Amino acid sequence: MTQFVEDHGLLRLLTCGSVDDGKSTLIGRLLFDSKVILADTLHAIEKTSQKRGMQEVDLSLLTDGLQAEREQGITIDVAYRYFSTGTRKFIIADAPGHEQYTRNMVTAASTANLAIILVDARRGVLTQTRRHSCLAHLVGIPHLLVAVNKMDLVDYSEERFEEIRRDYLDFAEQLGIHDVGFLPLSALKGDMVVERGDRLDWYQGPTLMDVLETSPGVEGRLTQPFRFPVQYVCRPQDSANPELHDYRGFMGRVESGHIRVGDSVTVLPSGLTSIIKAIELGGEGLGEAITEQSVTLLLADEIDISRGDMIVKSGELPTQSKQLEATVCWLAETPLDRARTYLIRHTTRDSKAKLAGIEWRVDVNTLDKQPVEQLAMNDIARVSFKLAQPLSVDAYADNRATGAFIVIDESTNNTVGAGMVL
Template sequence: MSTLLRLATAGSVDDGKSTLVGRLLYDSKSVLADQFDAVERVSRDRGLTSADLALLTDGLRSEREQGITIDVAYRYFATAHRTFILADCPGHVQYTRNTVTGASTADVVVLLVDVRKGLQEQTRRHLAVASLLRVPHVVVVVNKIDLVDYEQATYARVSEEVTAAARSLGMPDVQTLPVSALEGDNVVTRSQHTPWYDGPSLLELLEGLSSKGDPDAEPLRFPVQLVIRPQSAADERFRDYRGYAGQVASGVVRVGDPIAVLPSGRSTTVVGIDQAGQELDEAFAPQSVTLRLADDIDISRGDLIAGAAEPPELTQDVDGTIAWLADHALRPGAKVLLKHGTRTVQALVRTISGRLDLDATELRPADTLDLNDIGHVKLRLAAPIPAEPYVRARSTGAFLLIDAHDGTTLAAGMVGDALLATATV
């Protein structure tokens, strides 16, 4: 099991995300003394009798003045058992795009639900995003259990509501636990106030989750970011050097492996793997390395190096599920840029097949997609790309839609319609 776990927190407004993250950091002793002293000072200035742990994540003064968190705040902390990278996402519906950003690289999404409110529209939306992005684990924290006197029946009702909604989106293995972020119940240590709950605390659960799968079980995918060919190397050994730099998106590459280069389809063999001046025998996701090949092939940024035994097919027609992130609506006929790995091509939105109704979990007919909508589209590309279904390969199954005029990100997309396959039109 990897010691690094990437997690993202999400939830509706005022569900207590920032307080939960602050409690997690404080009770796990991941907060420096001067940081906590600053939080205590600000808390006293606000007339509070105790430290407001939410301030540990609300890093910007403007956010504190508004009393909300409006962007993804990344935090790093570690326990004796593993290291964490945490993305604290905002709760407002207009910032769902930030949740997509935070969850896109997560191993686990920690979704908060206020036990007094139960399942909300934003809860369904965040569950849909986690399902859409194929986040490996989803943990639902039923928060503020202290405000209902730690009632088991109330927790059980909310837990069943959320797990039923998750099952309708194709997520059968969602885990729930009762928590009071304010009081610290079941966050780092198990609480005496919930004797009816015999599961782990949140931290214990996170420490035991698996992160990435076995790299050997995945096909090699290596998007080329840069061709390295020194023009005036002082060392003669590097005067004829030609390497292809990038990050291993999936799988393992070893010296001697046969590979295929796409879109050209040329084949060759890996003769060297370099990283920071050292030669490696192998590299695996997500390492950044430089590959040297046996043959002098015309390779440039945007090409994909894949295992010769399982190269992806090229296509100019993409059926995709997208989360629309722009303020203006998407309509058929729109011309955009599609970024896939390190390659960017022109694309035309041919049709919009439908929009996901989060309450009914149904794909409704739609002519447009608006901000935060999740829908299905058909795209025609100006050049072929090695796209694969997202359910099979997250690295080559993901793409972005970009505004060709100003370079802003319009949508996060996944090849295929696996999420919408659980819905009906």
């Protein structure tokens, strides 16, 4: 008899922590114990580990792919790893821990459903632990998991684990973090990562893999309001097929929610309404389209729609505004300039924008809010922009797809900032 395993869908997760907390080793252990490493890859890291005189296989080599990182023993760029188990697929972002790489971490965190914050059991909650938690909270990662690593170096002490848990909860309360779990583990030895091991018998909760396999992923976005930014208007020109002359399809990706044939929709910014006549995917008709599907929508009425417009359900309209209040992470080496005009790209729509004001910059180490005149690289601040054209936005806390935008330097076409609508 065939046994069917429930597929929990894709989970995007972020690992963050201080230098030497063991992020890369933890990811390596997940891949190793999940048996998703190819034999030749395993052989290569075994040889490298032996050359370095290590008694155990250095699993961090599975993620520290950049030569500069290997030489320094730190993670500089964001390393993405993909793997799957019997129940779901995973994308792991291994984010850098240093303050000067804040922008790299914000980029990695922007799509994550879960953040694993590593804490060294010997050192406890550090400034970097607080900074990473602050960033994860700022960019709206819905679930945090504090993984107290290197329990083998504190004799698997329950008292030490509880002490760290209390310290973190005191800090989390100040920041307004409510959805947080705690897990003791040893990435080096493998306890509580995929297998339970036999040295943490006082801990009765799930292993890390158990948490990952059951944590909410994309499905939470299915219940959000329907948002469909139009990427392309399809008007086939085929003289041999006269039926296609009247075909007008609107192509894009369902960023959140779902839509069915027959649903009433509103097109923004025009405000015109119609009914969904058909939904197509690869030339095949669908009765319904859901979050993360790229589809073509056909409407019952002739409406002037172009790239950058947004199709939404008629009873679930976003806010249309020519002023944006947002939390912005500045990514560029050139500071944010009040005198310059920037381009804001929100979903598939662009608008010229000027800085209206900087309310404060947050010190990500102390969480203090400081008044500033300009933003330098890696700064995170509360900022307002005046827009030339209205954008259809949701608060980032409500909808990460339509609550996020990037700031572009018109002269270089470089992305210089990332923003989250308040």
